[in-house]
Amino acid sequence: MTANSVLDVEINSLNGTPADLPRYSGGPVLIVNVASKCGLTPQYAGLERLQQRYADRGLTVLGVPCNQFAGQEPGSAEEIAEFCSATYGVSFPLTEKVDVNGDARHPLYQRLTGFADAEGHSGDIRWNFEKFLVARDGGVVARFAPQTDPESPEVTAAVEAQLG
Template identity: 75%
Template sequence: MTVYDAVAIDRLQGGSAELGQYLGKAVLIVNVASKCGLTPQYTALEELQKKYADRGFTVLGVPCNQFMGQEPGSADEIAEFCSATYGVTFPMTEKVDVNGDARHPLYGNLVGAADAEGHTGDIRWNFEKFLVGRGGDVVARFSPQTTPDADEVVQAIEREIGA
């Protein structure tokens, strides 16, 4: 069973998106927030998107308001903020819970993966990152403080896309 099996998530501005559409691509899934100290990571996420999109890679932003209410906006407000402030072109989903009883099934499939320090389980903060390989398996997990352009993230992406 892969991350994408039987999981759908709504797009930020409406309509369902089957996650299976990403099978065959490497995907960096990131729980994002607009009013967080880590929000400037959007810049590096967009740079990754531009650099690797034509090579079978995408970033998938997943807004979440579970960490000190740092993603309070509506879908339209989030989309406008990301576009106007950071020029985001990568796909974004609806706002979801990543922890707790209402955790979205996507995150239920992600949180079992360990990061470099061995952390598994609940998402610790905004901008935790999961790299999903072309086959739909989690191949790496990165802490919120690990920037998207950190060597370990870039190297993991390049391994997955065959750079």
């Protein structure tokens, strides 16, 4: 992994146990801050389809619940897990709920937010469902705006470029 790897950051899974991000270093990881009550929440379906489409080639989608945008992820860990499973059939891993901006920004997002998207935006997360593609070595290789569909040509091309 690179010196600035995001995959060596400690974060817990939604169930409270360590998420062990280094285990994902064998393939690309698409990290997305997620919320259950957002206009973009239907992106869960596209994220799950990406996971299903590319999992056998090494992709892991990693959802990171966050309640910083208009309180759109107010639920407990159990409520988030139930919503994701029952509503969207989510099989990809979810982390604990964290802050992605501000003084309490999680170390994972301290590393991610330094990377700019194709339009040059770096820094604070703009809204729910902002996406970061992380290469096998833990370095960030792409950032996508919240409104970018997870199955868009730009996301799928970036993912495919990182697959083995």
